[in-house]
Amino acid sequence: xxxxxxxxxxxxxxxxxxxxxxxxxxxxxxxxxxxxxxxxxxxxxxxxxxxxxxxxxxxxxxxxxxxxxxxxxxxxxxxxxxxxxxxxxxxxxxxxxxxxxxxxxxxxxxxxx
Amino acid sequence: xxxxxxxxxxxxxxxxxxxxxxxxxxxxxxxxxxxxxxxxxxxxxxxxxxxxxxxxxxxxxxxxxxxxxxxxxxxxxxxxxxxxxxxxxxxxxxxxxxxxxxxxxxxxxxxxxxxxx
Numbered sequence: 001x002x003x004x005x006x007x008x009x010x011x012x013x014x015x016x017x018x019x020x021x022x023x024x025x026x027x028x029x030x031x032x033x034x035x036x037x038x039x040x041x042x043x044x045x046x047x048x049x050x051x052x053x054x055x056x057x058x059x060x061x062x063x064x065x066x067x068x069x070x071x072x073x074x075x076x077x078x079x080x081x082x083x084x085x086x087x088x089x090x091x092x093x094x095x096x097x098x099x100x101x102x103x104x105x106x107x108x109x110x111x112x113x
Numbered sequence: 114x115x116x117x118x119x120x121x122x123x124x125x126x127x128x129x130x131x132x133x134x135x136x137x138x139x140x141x142x143x144x145x146x147x148x149x150x151x152x153x154x155x156x157x158x159x160x161x162x163x164x165x166x167x168x169x170x171x172x173x174x175x176x177x178x179x180x181x182x183x184x185x186x187x188x189x190x191x192x193x194x195x196x197x198x199x200x201x202x203x204x205x206x207x208x209x210x211x212x213x214x215x216x217x218x219x220x221x222x223x224x225x226x227x228x229x230x
Contacts, residue, residue: 034218036221043204043221043223044156044204045221046218046220046221049218100146100161100169100172101148101158101206101219102158103148103155103156103157104155105155106156
């Protein structure tokens with residue numbers, strides 16, 4: 001069984017500041033991990049994913065995440081927040097490429113000018 | 114290449130009425146999934162088709178929900194009769210049978226926003 005915990009349902013950062021969204025997972029098998037973003041009134045867009053290989057993965061819009069097996073974490077970071085980053089972010093896990101995805105509860109990111 | 118498309122994008126219906134949501138997956142994708150997010154809660158799995166067969170429908174909340182995928186192409190999700198707690202966003206997603214060919218990615222549509230009043 002898989003589960004995902006996202007710490008903080010709301011996160012506020014100043015424009016230009018570091019963005020850190022936390023995600024911890026639980027999985028009975030080696031996981032595939034994803035971050036999705038949902039902008040207001042839009043669908044889910046894949047930001048980045050980890051399947052195998054390099055544990056630091058880079059995604060779109062300057063985001064990256066690091067898979068840390070020992071900490072069962074997959075935190076999302078961006079060095080400098082932009083106003084356009086305001087959205088809701090979902091961490092997700094799946095035990096395989098096309099099996100059902102388990103999502104976290106989401107973190108709404110607010111960027112303050 | 115067209116992505117996953119969903120229709121309608123928004124729907125407002127009265128309690129007790131019927132609504133049918135449609136999903137067109139990416140062409141050639143055997144796997145089709147339905148998810149929903151109600152009242153700001155987490156996005157939850159509803160069911161999974163492989164072609165026209167239901168692989169896993171463990172997430173379907175009750176028998177008011179009926180999903181079909183005749184011919185293994187597009188899928189419909191019918192809610193009958195709709196209740197207030199069915200309000201939310203219904204997402205459809207698809208992936209190819211060979212997950213490695215898509216980089217193990219599931220592609221989501223933009224969702225169908227349902228409001229039951």
